Amino acid sequence: MRDLRVPPGPGLPAGLTIPDAELVERFSRSSGPGGQSVNTSDSRVELEWDLHTTSALDEVQRRRAEQALATRLTGGRLVVVATEHRSQHRNRVAARERLADLLRAALAPPPPPRRPTKPSRSARVRRLEAKRRRGNLKTLRGTVRGE
Secondary structure (H helix, E strand, O other), X not given: OOOEEEOOEOOEOOOEEEOHXXXXXXXXXXXXXXXXXXXXXXXXXXXXXXXXXXXXXXXXXXXXXXXXXXXXXXOOEEEEEEOOOOOHHHHHHHHHHXXXXXXXXXXXXXXXXXXXXXXXXXXXHHHHHHHHHHHHHHHHOOOOOOO
C-alpha cells in the first residue's frame, strides 16, 4: 500500500511515519461476514510490525512502546488482525488504523502521579454529623412500645 502515518498526539508531537517496507501483511480466509464469497476470498488481514528493528522509533519511544505493548508482542513483533469487513481492502485499512491507534496510545507519556490529599477538618465534621443524624433516624424506626 503505502507508508503508515500515525497522526500527532500526546508523546508524538510531530506524528510518526512507519515505512511500508517494515510492515508485513498476510491474508487468509476470514470467518466473518461475506456471504457466499466467505469461503473463496482471502479477506482476513494480519499486519505485522517488528518493534526491535524499526527505524521509525528512537530509543526512548522504543522502550516506552515495548513496556506498553508487552502483552501484545510476540518475539518483538506486534501483530494486528482485522476480519470485520467483507473486503480485503477495507480490512487492510482497518488493520493499519488499529496499529496506528495502538502506537499512539503506547507512546503517550504516563499520567502525572496522584498527589495524595486528605479531607479538610470541616468535611470530616460534616461527615460525622451526617452519620449521627442517619443513625438517630434509624433508631427512631425501632419497635414502638405502648404505654
